[in-house]
Amino acid sequence: MDTSQRDEDLIVSFQRGVQTAFDQVFKTYWPKLVYFARQFTTNLEDAEDIVEEIFTKLWNRRSDFEAIINVKAFLYISTKNACLNYVRIQKYQPDQSSEMIDQLAQSEELQFEKVKEIEMYDFLAQEVDKLTGNIKLVMILAFYHGLKNQQIAERLNISVGSVETCKSRGLKKLRDSIQANKSRLGLDNWLLLLILYYMLVCLCKWYFGAL
Amino acid sequence: MATTFERLVTILCLKQMSIRLTKDDRRTWDDYHSNRRSGRFELNESKLEEYISIYNSTAVALEKFHTEHMQDAIHEEIEKPIQPRTGKVWKIIFRIAAAVLVIAGGGYYIYKGTSVQKEQVQPNQSINKSDLQPGSSRAILTLADGKKVTLDSSDSPDTTMQGNTTINFKQGQLVYVTLTSQRGSSLLYNTVETPKSGTYNIILPDGTKTWLNAASSIRFPVAFTGDERKVEITGEVYFEVNHQGSPFGVEVNGLMVRAFGTTFNINAYEDEKAIKTTLLEGKVTIERKNNPAITLKEGEQASITENANATTSFPDTEGIIAWKNGQFYGEDIKLGSLFRQIERWYDAKVDVQDKEIEEWEITFGPISRNVSVSTIFNYLRDAKHITYHIEGNNIIVKKIK
Numbered sequence: 001m002d003t004s005q006r007d008e009d010l011i012v013s014f015q016r017g018v019q020t021a022f023d024q025v026f027k028t029y030w031p032k033l034v035y036f037a038r039q040f041t042t043n044l045e046d047a048e049d050i051v052e053e054i055f056t057k058l059w060n061r062r063s064d065f066e067a068i069i070n071v072k073a074f075l076y077i078s079t080k081n082a083c084l085n086y087v088r089i090q091k092y093q094p095d096q097s098s099e100m101i102d103q104l105a106q107s108e109e110l111q112f113e114k115v116k117e118i119e120m121y122d123f124l125a126q127e128v129d130k131l132t133g134n135i136k137l138v139m140i141l142a143f144y145h146g147l148k149n150q151q152i153a154e155r156l157n158i159s160v161g162s163v164e165t166c167k168s169r170g171l172k173k174l175r176d177s178i179q180a181n182k183s184r185l186g187l188d189n190w191l192l193l194l195i196l197y198y199m200l201v202c203l204c205k206w207y208f209g210a211l
Numbered sequence: 212m213a214t215t216f217e218r219l220v221t222i223l224c225l226k227q228m229s230i231r232l233t234k235d236d237r238r239t240w241d242d243y244h245s246n247r248r249s250g251r252f253e254l255n256e257s258k259l260e261e262y263i264s265i266y267n268s269t270a271v272a273l274e275k276f277h278t279e280h281m282q283d284a285i286h287e288e289i290e291k292p293i294q295p296r297t298g299k300v301w302k303i304i305f306r307i308a309a310a311v312l313v314i315a316g317g318g319y320y321i322y323k324g325t326s327v328q329k330e331q332v333q334p335n336q337s338i339n340k341s342d343l344q345p346g347s348s349r350a351i352l353t354l355a356d357g358k359k360v361t362l363d364s365s366d367s368p369d370t371t372m373q374g375n376t377t378i379n380f381k382q383g384q385l386v387y388v389t390l391t392s393q394r395g396s397s398l399l400y401n402t403v404e405t406p407k408s409g410t411y412n413i414i415l416p417d418g419t420k421t422w423l424n425a426a427s428s429i430r431f432p433v434a435f436t437g438d439e440r441k442v443e444i445t446g447e448v449y450f451e452v453n454h455q456g457s458p459f460g461v462e463v464n465g466l467m468v469r470a471f472g473t474t475f476n477i478n479a480y481e482d483e484k485a486i487k488t489t490l491l492e493g494k495v496t497i498e499r500k501n502n503p504a505i506t507l508k509e510g511e512q513a514s515i516t517e518n519a520n521a522t523t524s525f526p527d528t529e530g531i532i533a534w535k536n537g538q539f540y541g542e543d544i545k546l547g548s549l550f551r552q553i554e555r556w557y558d559a560k561v562d563v564q565d566k567e568i569e570e571w572e573i574t575f576g577p578i579s580r581n582v583s584v585s586t587i588f589n590y591l592r593d594a595k596h597i598t599y600h601i602e603g604n605n606i607i608v609k610k611i612k
Contacts, residue, residue, distance in 0.1 A: 007228070069224045076220045108216040109243070115220055119227070132370040137379055137388045144390055155418045156386060186223045 007068040014071070015063050022062070025071060026055060032118050033079050039114055040083035040101055050082045076115055116186050123185060127177045131170060134158065138166035219243060341601045343557040343584040346408030346425055348383030355399035355433065362403075362411065374399050376416055376433040387416040389434035398436070404428040405446070407558035410534075415442070418453035422535045425555040426480070447478045449535045452493070466515060467498040475507075476532050482551060485514040489531045497521075533577060539587070540576035546595070549575060550608075557584045558604065565610040568597060 013021035030051065037047035054075060065071050087105045104110050128139050137156055141147045142163075149167075153160045178185065222236050232240065348364035355373055364383040371378050376389040376399075385403065405411050405423045413421045416434050423429060427446025435456070443462040452459045454472025461468040463479045464486055473493020479486040488497055490507040497505045499519045507513055510528055515521045533540035534552070541549065547569030550561040563569055573595060578587070584606065588599045596611040 069221070069228060069230070072224045072227075073217070073221045077217050080216060108214060108219075111216050112219045112223075112243075116223065119223065133368055133379060133381075136370060136377055137386060140377065140388050140390065155414070157384070157414070157420075184227050184229055186226050 011065060011068050011071070014068075015065060017059075017062055022059060025058075025068075029072070029075050030055070032122055033075055035121075036076070036114060036118055037079055037083050039104060040087055042098075042101070046086065050086060051079060054078050054082060080111055120185055123177075123181065124174060127174050128170075131173065134162065135166045135170045135173075138163050139170040142167055215243070341603075343559050343601060343604070343606070345581050345583065346410055346556045346558070348411055349409040350403050350405045350411035350423065352385065353402040353404070355401060373401060373433040378433075383410075384412040384414065386414045387433060389416040399433045400430055401433055402428060402430040407555055415440075417456050417459075419459065420451040422449040424448070424534050425558075444477060444479065446480055447476070447534070449476045449532060450474065454493075465500065469496045469498065471495070476535070478531075480551070480555075483548075485516045487512055487514050487531075489526065489528060491528055491532070529577075534580065536577075537580050538577040539580055540578070542574045543572045544575065545569060546571045546573055546591075549573065553584065553587060553606075556580060559584065560605045562605050562607045564607060568595075568608060568610060571595060 010021055010024060014025060033051045033054065034044070034047050037050045038044065041047045041050065057078065058071070058075065065074070084105055087101060104114070128136065128143075131139060134156065138152055141152045141155060142149075147155065149160050149163045152163045156163075178187070218236075218239050222232060222240050225232055225236065348362075350362045352360040352362055354360065362380060362385070366380060368379065368381040370380075374389075376387055378401075379386040379388075387401075403411060403413055403423065405425055405427050407426045409423075409425055411423045413423070413429065415421060415431055417440055419440070421429060424447035427444065427448055429442055429444045429448055431442040437457065439457045440459045441462065442460075445463070448461075450461070450470065451474050452470045452472060459470045461470070461477060463477055466486060466488075468475070468477060468488055471494045473495055474491040475493070475495050476489045476491070477486065478489075488495065488507065489512040490509055492509055495507045497507070497513055497515070499505075499515065499521070502519050502521075505513050505521055505523065507523070510525050511523055512526050512531070513521055513523050527542045530541040530544065539549070539552065547563075550563065550569065553559065554561055573591075575590075578590070584601070588606065588608075591597055592599065592611075597608055598611050599606055599608045601607075
């Protein structure tokens, strides 16, 4: 709602070099960028090194950014470029990067798909965080911990039926959130239909006891 | 000239902020998507459940530990005079500058005011004004930042957060579920304390179930670290430890009770002569300073006094955990011991005028704890020829001469 005002305040503080503003950007983007970089490096340390340098660069150029959008775009774009450099250099090492990484390095579309994926993941994680009560606990235990319905029921001292209800209500809320935000998530209608279709398939499989 | 990636990322950012696209941008976006219809990059995206799992297992775990660590490393790097970069800067450890505690916004508020003790009406007894009512589900939760929340079973359900851990309050029970394990120095601890005549049930972030008797407490991290699960208790606590996970340890009065996927009860009241640890199922070892560790077998109880003397026995376990099942029960227990249980559960003082009564033995119960104190004493009066009367919070007990 008030995102634009908040972002404006944020970029102003950010340009001025206010530490908390930088920290906020850092907290928001560090995990996403490391996850992105890791698609190229596979190992965590190198991914973190790459992203750490990006943030240092970001800090040094802080006064150049007029809007948070530019910061976001800068972060993804520079990370991507740094990753491509990394992959190029790695080519000369004996322990080799896989074919998937090569494919990724060569296709701008694939790279962009990754970005969209990551933003989607982040959005879902935030939406799960907004849930409350048993629905939230069940969603966390099911999808973050990978527990089966019976295990969740034991863990929370509720019936398996309650677990199933919570899951379906939780998924419904997430679907509704995606629907409400589909433009912001960069989803085109046809892709959304595809997602809804697959979600319904998953739900059906689950109602018929496949899980 | 911007590359495809650069343009698309920029357009995505504009879309995220619901900013209207220019004609050019819209064209780029539509062109890109119509090209995509060839179906090359589909499927991973469409399975919602996988999505959530994937993000959490990497990114959130990254965030909790590395973010603080990285932030400091970067701040240090920024404050350094400019030099050619030499190596793995991030290995530099730095004091954590920013506040560590995360306190969420909406959904969390302190319950203020009175916690009403439930009045229990016994159908076949008149409500005696001077009678004492039994305990109920009540406790005080102290959060990581020191704020206290009064818990009462009549409160409506609520959800709050401590760091990456979600806490659910509901009907006499606290449930902790965490997204990931905490690591590093920023462990957040919560404490739950029951007053006299209180009892509470907590499911810890690893799934271990605990029951607190009256006048007891447990202190635990809101998310366990990878290497061990450690909690501290006072009073009397019953555990059903989740067998999956690192070794589970309970610190109590200088002892360390280590559990391996197991069910046990620890009674460590200060006014009892010894700390009694009873193993019901699984395996437990008790470590004392300067003394060999004791390993218990199922059904065995270790009784450790202040000077670290230990004796073991095989008591009647039903009696020991009766409280957890909402009952008083004991085979051949001393009346004195029963009186102390009554004191804690009814928040009373039992004033025994003829001291030898405390040494008498009785087989008592099982009887529900959820009765007024006169029910208990009427039974004792008939069974043991003692008489009693209640003055305020005192129960005065005498032999029938």
